[in-house]
Amino acid sequence: MSTAIPPLDLAWLLMETPGGTTHVGAMLLFQKPPARRGLVAQVVADYRSRQPLPPFTYVPEILGTGMPHFREAPTWDPHYHVQHLSLPAGSSYDDLLRLVADLHEPMLDRNRPLWRCWIIDGVPGGRFAIYTKTHHSIIDGVSGLKRLYDGLSLSPGDTIPAPAFALPGPAPTSSAAPPALRRLADAVHGVLTQVGAVNQISWGAARKALSAALGTHVEGSLPFVAGRAPTNAPLRQARGFATLSLPLEEMHQIAHHHGATLNDVAAAVIDHGLHAYLRDTDQAYAHELIAMCPVSLRGDGDTTVGTKVSAMFVRLGHPEATMEDRLRQVAHSVATAKKELGALSPDAAMTYAVALVALAGAGASTHLDRVGHPACNLVISNVPGSNDVRYLNGATLIGIFPVSALAAAIGLNVTLSSYRGHMDFGFVANSAAISDVHALAEHTRQAYAQLKVADRV
CATH class of the missing domain: 3.30.559.30 (Nonribosomal peptide synthetase, condensation domain)
Structure with missing residues (x-):
């Protein structure tokens, strides 16, 4: 199955260079509850068990035959897309920020789905962080941040909701028009x-x-x-x-x-x-x-x-x-x-x-x-953000900092x-x-x- 790439999303792909990357991301900072050993490892294992859903299955095809389009990747590598890191003992908050900057630098691999996630333990003060980045061609800041919030819980219980990459997208709109006629009508309307x-x-x-x-x-x-x-x-x-x-x-x-x-x-x-x-x-x-x-x-x-x-x-x-x-x-x-x-x-x-x-x-x-x-x-x-307190496996979200392009x-x-x-x-x-x-x-x-x-x- 393939999906046409709209003009603005195609532009984000075409203009990207190793020095001018066009992915967007965020760093989520969590406070652990006391006496919850293994909390972060549980989140990592749960995330790796989830199945990504579109657009987090999309791989771009730009220079092949036909018009530029996204195809769905048949498989994904949970250990590549969801990585578990830990800061060394004695690290500072600034060390976390330097690590996030390093992770943000490289382009996303165009031969894999266009997103990655790092769950980072060992943040001083009994905290951990999640840094995630997604290509601008499949998501923008508003919809991306909403998905991140939707992947968290409103309750302090030990629940791990489906993360942003495994949340279902909107249902496709139905149309009674034959595909060929609908494509022609859309093309004329677009022009x-x-x-x-x-x-x-x-x-x-x-x-x-x-x-x-x-x-x-x-x-x-x-x-x-x-x-x-x-x-x-x-x-x-x-x-x-x-x-x-x-x-x-x-x-x-x-x-x-x-x-x-x-x-x-x-x-x-x-x-x-x-x-x-x-x-x-x-x-x-x-x-x-x-x-x-x-x-x-x-x-x-x-x-x-x-x-x-x-x-x-x-x-x-x-x-x-x-x-x-x-x-x-x-x-x-x-x-x-x-x-x-x-x-x-x-x-x-x-x-x-x-x-x-x-x-x-x-x-x-x-x-x-x-x-x-x-x-x-x-x-x-x-x-736009949120006024409601959010949680992940009992940990409290204490800040969400955009990391943009x-x-x-x-x-x-x-x-x-x-x-x-x-x-x-x-x-x-x-x-x-x-x-x-x-x-x-x-x-x-x-x-x-x-x-x-x-x-x-």
Whole structure:
């Protein structure tokens, strides 16, 4: 059985390089209950006994006969896809983060199902972690994180629910039309909607490109207008990974005080922290950074396979702005870009994403991204989380930190998600551009502290 690869998902496969990998992942951190020896080994054994279900059985066929498609692998290797590791005695939390960064570096094997999972024991403080990565062509951040939560229990009992890779997908929609007629109708509908979408976005894109070339200050969503920042150094395989947690309700209060959103606060402190880090490492960047902010196009309850996202390209704050001014600048830019994206139909928004990913991938593969404008300077993404406490075999989930993709000369991705009253940030960096991502996370924490003091929260 085979499944056609949609355009955006195909783009994630085509643009991937050893230095610019397009898998996404997460690190789940658990607190063990007392006196539960063998808890982690039980999880490993249970996971290895489960049978993966689509799309976690998919192997891509791109260069063979016919159109690009996924075929289902007839078998899987439980010991390859579910691995059991343990940190040496005396290891620190930073050692865990370095291990996750190392595991995140290599591409997924295209001849096997496009996912892997590591269960890591020996985390200090009586904890263990699960790091998992899946190719962006079969899952996006929203649906991927939902699956991870669905693979955990709402009860502290000794239950081990089916993990994300063994959860059933949505039932296929039925149709009475004959297959050939349905394919023809889908093809005609696809052509018409793509043409309409291109017409909807092309004039605005051309106007912005011309204005930017003439040096005019442009607002709205701004792809391929960014200057070349230190974060746009050529991608190498080496990755850095750091985490940060901030109080969610406090962030909401700050956002409300400034007439901003939670995402505005997150983007502003990341922006302030990055400028501070660059100054501290003698790489000061004298211009406003532009961040790509993915926007989910999934409706409530949509768990279909593949990627359903578009994106805004948001101008961030002035390099020397105070935290309060920076938040106001970011909030204005986000609101303007959001209004522009909201005016697009869903088809146009999806076409916009496909075109941008294709352009960024072409620039990376031809190295034109090293001489022209990069798509943006960094990625900032917020993936919906959960307020409910989750458990696995009696262990409590205490944090879930996204570990996202780097591609197309964009060397920093900060993805965040809320859980149990805190916002968990995952910083993934191209080590050739940001040698100490832990220092960047600390600068971001200090930026939040400055904003908190200014608001007297």
